[in-house]
Amino acid sequence: MKEKDSIVDxxxxxxxxYVEKEDGNYEPVQTGSYLTKNFLDDYKLKRQHLxxxxxxxxxxxxxxxIYYYMILExxxxxxxxxxxxxxxxxxxxxxxxxxxxxxxxxxxxxYCDVFNITIQDMLKLIxxxxxxxxxxxxx
Amino acid sequence: xxxTIPFKHKMAAHCESGAVTSLLNNAGLDITExxxxxxxxxxxxxxxxxxKSFAFPAFIVRNKPGSIRTNLAKxxxxxxxxxxxxxxEEGMKKLDELLENKIPVAVQVDFxxxxxxxxxxxxxxxxxxxxxxxxSGSKYIVSDSYFPDLVELEATSLQKxxxxxxxxxxxxxxxxPEFIPxxxxxKKAILKGAKKACFNMLKIPMPFLGVKGIRMFAKKVQExxxxxxxxxxxxxxxxxxxxxxxxxxxxxAGFRFMYASFLQQSSAILNKPEWKELSKEMMEIGDGWRxxxxxxxxxxxxxxxxxxxxxALGRMIAGRADAEEQFFHRLKNSIH
Numbered sequence: 001m002k003e004k005d006s007i008v009d010x011x012x013x014x015x016x017x018y019v020e021k022e023d024g025n026y027e028p029v030q031t032g033s034y035l036t037k038n039f040l041d042d043y044k045l046k047r048q049h050l051x052x053x054x055x056x057x058x059x060x061x062x063x064x065x066i067y068y069y070m071i072l073e074x075x076x077x078x079x080x081x082x083x084x085x086x087x088x089x090x091x092x093x094x095x096x097x098x099x100x101x102x103x104x105x106x107x108x109x110x111y112c113d114v115f116n117i118t119i120q121d122m123l124k125l126i127x128x129x130x131x132x133x134x135x136x137x138x139x
Numbered sequence: 140x141x142x143t144i145p146f147k148h149k150m151a152a153h154c155e156s157g158a159v160t161s162l163l164n165n166a167g168l169d170i171t172e173x174x175x176x177x178x179x180x181x182x183x184x185x186x187x188x189x190x191k192s193f194a195f196p197a198f199i200v201r202n203k204p205g206s207i208r209t210n211l212a213k214x215x216x217x218x219x220x221x222x223x224x225x226x227x228e229e230g231m232k233k234l235d236e237l238l239e240n241k242i243p244v245a246v247q248v249d250f251x252x253x254x255x256x257x258x259x260x261x262x263x264x265x266x267x268x269x270x271x272x273x274x275s276g277s278k279y280i281v282s283d284s285y286f287p288d289l290v291e292l293e294a295t296s297l298q299k300x301x302x303x304x305x306x307x308x309x310x311x312x313x314x315x316p317e318f319i320p321x322x323x324x325x326k327k328a329i330l331k332g333a334k335k336a337c338f339n340m341l342k343i344p345m346p347f348l349g350v351k352g353i354r355m356f357a358k359k360v361q362e363x364x365x366x367x368x369x370x371x372x373x374x375x376x377x378x379x380x381x382x383x384x385x386x387x388x389x390x391x392a393g394f395r396f397m398y399a400s401f402l403q404q405s406s407a408i409l410n411k412p413e414w415k416e417l418s419k420e421m422m423e424i425g426d427g428w429r430x431x432x433x434x435x436x437x438x439x440x441x442x443x444x445x446x447x448x449x450x451a452l453g454r455m456i457a458g459r460a461d462a463e464e465q466f467f468h469r470l471k472n473s474i475h
Contacts, residue, residue, distance in 0.1 A: 001391060001426060012257060014287050015386060016152045018173070018396035020422060026400035028172070028390070030150055030287065035381050035436060036259070042440050043259055043378075046371045071194075073251070073263055078191035083304035113299065116252060 008032035012040075058125045064100035065125040066091075069115040083114045143273030144241050148282040148289050152390030152397050155207045156181060157284030158245040158268040163217070165243060168319050172390075177401030178325075178332040179210035182394055183339050184463075186347045186356040192306035195366065195376050198356055198383060200393035202339065204247075204266035204307060208314060210335070214328035218318035223310040227302040230311030231294070234271060234279075237315070243272045243282075247309035248300035253283065255290040260386075265307045271297075285388055329405045330474055337471040340463060350467070353460035357453045361446065370442055377452075378439035381432040392432075395425030413473050417466070424462050431455045 003019045010032025021027050054068045070080055077095075081088040086107075093099045094111070108119050115122075146165055151157025151172050156179070160172045176182070185199045202210075212219055224230035237244045250256075250267035273280035278291040301311045340349040347355050367373035383393070390397035402418035405411070434455065438448045 001396060001422070001429060006391070013260065013386070014150065015285075015388075016150045017385075017391040018152060018400045019391070026173075026396065026403050026418065026422065028152065028400075033386050034433075035378070035386050039378065039436055039440055040259065043375075046375055047259075049371055074194050075263060076192060076194050079263070079305045082192075082306060082308070085304065114303075116299070 010037035061097040067095040146272040151284035153388040173400040179207040180335040186352040215323040220317045221314040247312040249303035252300035340467045357456035374439040380435040384432040392425030392428035
């Protein structure tokens with residue numbers, strides 16, 4: 001790739017590419033991410049649709065908030081099992097809305113550490129959209 | 140409160156080759172990232188259609204994480220101190236002690252917890268490498284090859300990142316150079332690195348690795364619609380081809396551009412003019428990979444994901460397999 005073809009104005013995400021300079025040498029250049037510059041809006045749109053559809057599934061009791069975050073963060077049952085220390089069949093159960101209700105705060109905290117969220121973030125998902133805001137002091 | 144160790148930070152194409160290069164440069168060894176990458180036989184290809192730890196089929200374009208350091212050390216006679224920890228507090232304590240002793244330290248982390256990066260970039264991947272060069276209050280000073288400047292990272296985030304579980308979990312892994320020979324034998328190391336790269340691309344008997352892996356990818360990508368939740372999921376996964384080839388720290392075209400640079404630099408070191416020609420050929424191969432990544436981004440964005448487009452994508456990928464097969468045979472034959 002010629003240097004002139006690598007230049008992308010995208011301060012939000014910089015990358016290093018190896019390009020052919022004018023003197024024929026293959027050297028690094030710091031430039032912007034082509035994908036972020038041109039397709040970030042599409043990524044955000046798809047992400048929003050995914051969040052909405054998963055949220056809907058949580059609200060209708062089809063899946064648990066753990067399933068919501070597992071899919072959003074591109075994890076699998078096996079990976080979540082390895083990261084939490086719970087057996088895969090346990091994790092599978094935790095993805096069910098019914099079973100989720102019986103989980104202790106300690107178990108939820110383990111999942112929240114993996115997802116890098118608070119327990120409040122997780123529980124907010126199961127509150128119907130029309131309800132009062134969650135009083136975090138009671139959790 | 141600790142001070143920051145004097146350390147020349149610069150962005151690099153890739154996190155592991157970047158961390159290794161910057162540690163060696165700061166310790167006084169004049170070596171470039173392409174040489175580190177090439178000597179350590181970094182170039183590779185692997186396609187994984189079904190793996191328990193991946194939510195969707197995935198491919199890799201470099202050798203196994205950690206191999207850049209170990210192969211380079213073996214071939215240049217460098218000794219790295221390496222350590223893993225069972226107890227997170229011990230791992231953090233050891234890091235603090237090293238920083239107190241003014242030693243910059245590379246650590247393996249889960250990329251997801253690098254809070255200074257934009258949210259859309261951060262994914263759970265346990266094989267990111269950063270260099271820690273200081274601590275100020277509750278924050279560590281970090282040199283990350285993917286970020287233009289030095290950054291701060293909260294101790295809690297760093298601990299989480301160093302001790303994340305899962306596939307290839309870091310277990311607090313850290314390393315730093317302990318011994319660097321005064322005049323490492325670059326010529327011998329370059330030839331060994333290239334020879335092993337040829338073996339990896341041509342001779343590994345598994346059907347999903349090397350050139351055979353590229354062919355498998357060309358065929359299997361056409362089955363992706365069956366595995367996707369919906370059209371938007373398929374679009375996301377197809378556009379990830381671009382991320383894996385360009386944005387996720389490869390120097391462009393899935394490391395092929397950086398490998399071209401390695402061959403060009405090596406041609407001068409070894410006084411092998413034929414490698415200069417091979418470097419041009421590798422640059423052209425890289426241009427073909429770049430066309431693939433741009434095509435994938437375009438059809439993903441436009442949701443043009445019917446069989447005709449996926450077959451076209453498959454043909455473009457298969458073309459890279461043919462080109463790389465011929466290239467690595469020529470490279471292999473040029474090594475005496």
